[in-house]
Amino acid sequence: MKNGFKLDWLVLPMIGVVAVLVLWMITSSTISKELPSPGKTWESSKPYLQQPFEKRGEMDQGILRFTWYSLVLVAKGYAIALILGTPLGFMLGLSKVFTKAFDPIIQVLRPVSPLAWLPLGMVLFAGAKSGVSEMAALFTIAVCSMWPTVLNTAVGVRAVPQDFLNVAKVLKLSRTKTLFKVLIPATMPYMFTGFRLSLGIAWLVIVAAEMLTGRPGIGGFLWQEYNALVYEHIILCILTIGIVGFILDRLMSVVEKRFKVA
Amino acid sequence: MPFLQLKGVNKGFGSGSGRMEILRDINLQMEKGEFVAIVGYSGAGKTTLISMIAGLSRPDSGSVTLNDLEITEPGPDRGIVFQNYSLLPWLTVYENIYLAVDQVFPNWAPAKKQQHTETYIAMVSLTPARDKRPSELSGGMRQRVSVARALSMNPQILLLDEPLGALDALTRATLQEEINRIWQQDKKTVILITNDVDEGILLADRIIPLSAGPSATLGPSIMVDIPRPRDRRAINHDPRYKEIRREVIDYLLGAGGRPKTAVTRKLMLPDIEPEDLSVPRNVLSPRRSPIRRSEIKKETVELGS
Numbered sequence A: 001m002k003n004g005f006k007l008d009w010l011v012l013p014m015i016g017v018v019a020v021l022v023l024w025m026i027t028s029s030t031i032s033k034e035l036p037s038p039g040k041t042w043e044s045s046k047p048y049l050q051q052p053f054e055k056r057g058e059m060d061q062g063i064l065r066f067t068w069y070s071l072v073l074v075a076k077g078y079a080i081a082l083i084l085g086t087p088l089g090f091m092l093g094l095s096k097v098f099t100k101a102f103d104p105i106i107q108v109l110r111p112v113s114p115l116a117w118l119p120l121g122m123v124l125f126a127g128a129k130s131g132v133s134e135m136a137a138l139f140t141i142a143v144c145s146m147w148p149t150v151l152n153t154a155v156g157v158r159a160v161p162q163d164f165l166n167v168a169k170v171l172k173l174s175r176t177k178t179l180f181k182v183l184i185p186a187t188m189p190y191m192f193t194g195f196r197l198s199l200g201i202a203w204l205v206i207v208a209a210e211m212l213t214g215r216p217g218i219g220g221f222l223w224q225e226y227n228a229l230v231y232e233h234i235i236l237c238i239l240t241i242g243i244v245g246f247i248l249d250r251l252m253s254v255v256e257k258r259f260k261v262a
Numbered sequence B: 001m002p003f004l005q006l007k008g009v010n011k012g013f014g015s016g017s018g019r020m021e022i023l024r025d026i027n028l029q030m031e032k033g034e035f036v037a038i039v040g041y042s043g044a045g046k047t048t049l050i051s052m053i054a055g056l057s058r059p060d061s062g063s064v065t066l067n068d069l070e071i072t073e074p075g076p077d078r079g080i081v082f083q084n085y086s087l088l089p090w091l092t093v094y095e096n097i098y099l100a101v102d103q104v105f106p107n108w109a110p111a112k113k114q115q116h117t118e119t120y121i122a123m124v125s126l127t128p129a130r131d132k133r134p135s136e137l138s139g140g141m142r143q144r145v146s147v148a149r150a151l152s153m154n155p156q157i158l159l160l161d162e163p164l165g166a167l168d169a170l171t172r173a174t175l176q177e178e179i180n181r182i183w184q185q186d187k188k189t190v191i192l193i194t195n196d197v198d199e200g201i202l203l204a205d206r207i208i209p210l211s212a213g214p215s216a217t218l219g220p221s222i223m224v225d226i227p228r229p230r231d232r233r234a235i236n237h238d239p240r241y242k243e244i245r246r247e248v249i250d251y252l253l254g255a256g257g258r259p260k261t262a263v264t265r266k267l268m269l270p271d272i273e274p275e276d277l278s279v280p281r282n283v284l285s286p287r288r289s290p291i292r293r294s295e296i297k298k299e300t301v302e303l304g305s
């Protein structure tokens, strides 16, 4: 029993990792000579991993330092997404008229790629004296990651059981009290599912945003190293982005679960 | 002038071809302090009826008046205990009740509201569970919170929609005693919806059967003239109890019963003739298999209630 358990979470994932490493090794030594081998990648990444917070230059910093920059930018854009998306979701969930008016445009804007939004963001904030690229990046993150929050909140509001609304009616709760005592708590589980999905998208978008604006961060570093032909670091960045994204998702699902129970 | 009056109330749902008439020509008069039980089939429209008295929905035609005033919306003068408790799961027992108290008595000092809340928690013996959330309570405890919430609003009339329907028999009996005790205490006007005739007889002054739907209507009132306090063990042997019980059940199975529906279905009679084992199993001699094939017949079955 205990052995089977270990097999599940330790041995089988290890087999997966080894399989991918072998495939990578074979690819780099046969069909794609430009692709650095796992060994070379490790050698070249060492300084970035061993001194993760080192700052040697604007675009030559430890990997966690870059990650930190990216996380800060994501946090800001994500906060904007939640602050705008949650009320928007509530309005969609509460008002049929509002839904009819805005749902079509939301469905059209939702699939637009961050690569398309970013130039628009640049244009939008072109008049600003400084920080144009940061504002454009934030705009892109917010506008792309907002939709899961908006849509899940709306679904959650529509799914509030009639029983709870009846309680609100019988107690004659005011509109504000109904919102804070009944609607928001009842929608919480849906909202947090939206929040988790939004965070995933925000983290996806950061790379594109940094690449196009050249800001220091994990995505900016990736793009710079591609241009500098240091391909090992592209792989280092990809792995870091993946791991950070995974951790963020786990953290959010812990939070999400807490609200599911309540 | 009756305290609560329903006159010619009709109610249906849907429109066009999807229209369903649920309640037809409902007439009911209740005096202050009376305890009336309405007994009926599930799906007949009991919840629909009580929702109209609560003011959560309006009749299609006819009138519902309390103290001669038309009921148009919910109000704290009518305390309702919903069929499925309807406690807010994110609030504790105390908070669920306090929310109601705070709404109904906004001008009281906080200390008085708190004390009032505690009183009603104690009334249903839930003081040890005051800080628990509904998910941590048993069905019977949840129902008691729901009753305490309704009573804490000090309503003129208490509407109980199958309050004990989801509980096991023992918890049910305990809570029946509790409802009885509370009613004896402050003689509120009560409407109890139930599907249990015995429960109605034990608690009510008057039982009214609701006929089976669609287009359900109230049957004749049957007075429960058994002196109180009624003892659930002794009552079983009371001849009057048996009489009332029979009257209600006769109405529900007879005049107010379900319309009989007939269903025609196909039956397949199996091969009943045994194989002839003396014949050797052989491709050339198919006589071993039954002589009579499966037979298909039609049958019409009348469904009772």
Ligand SMILES: Nc1ncnc2c1ncn2[C@@H]1O[C@H](COP(=O)(O)OP(=O)(O)O)[C@@H](O)[C@H]1O
Residues within 6 Å of the ligand: B013, B014, B022, B040, B041, B042, B043, B044, B045, B046, B047, B048, B049, B213
């Ligand atoms: N809001 C509604 N819309 C459509 N049909 C409804 C609605 N509420 C109740 N009904 C129908 O009315 C009938 C009676 O329901 P209900 O009053 O809940 O029955 P009971 O409480 O006696 O079990 C059922 O057939 C139900 O499907």
Ligand SMILES: [Mg+2]
Residues within 6 Å of the ligand: B046, B047, B048, B083, B161, B162
């Ligand atoms: Mg019901």
